[in-house]
Amino acid sequence: MQAMLPEGFPFHQFNEVQALYNVPKTDFLSYHQLIACIPTEWKSKLKKEEIIYRAPEYLFEKLVPQLKTCRFIHNMLLEKKTNIHTHHERKWEDKLSSDLDWKNIFSQVLKITIDTKLRSFQYKYFNNAHCAK
Secondary structure, three states: OHHHOOOOOOOOOHHHHHHHHOOOHHHHHHHHHHHHHOOHHHHHHHHHHOOOOOOOOOHHHHHOOOOOHHHHHHHHHHHHOOOOOOHHHHHHHHHHOOOOOHHHHHHHHHHHOOOHHHHHHHHHHHOOOOOOO
16 A cells, blocks of 8 residues: 555556556556555545555564564563453452452462462462362
């Protein structure tokens, strides 16, 4: 779509696309098929509002200049990280009628024991998923 939108006019003409991108003359019908596929509502909005195209930022373009890609990706993930309380966490807070530090609670599981069965039990218990026999 970016190739089709010059500044000021909604779409490049076929001869302009041909000159810009070395498109063969035999692709004339493909060009018109592409233009015909764009809904008329979109075309009218483009003509009226003079929308300016802004190229998207791709992750690959950000990664290439980085020397430490793992650290870069880790920092990106941390920036987008959100703390969303699950249904089970809210249930525990309602039962105990206090705000709990869930990061500390879940990290304690790793510090208290190395036994995987106990860790699994604690995780299930915190999430109210444990079934007693």
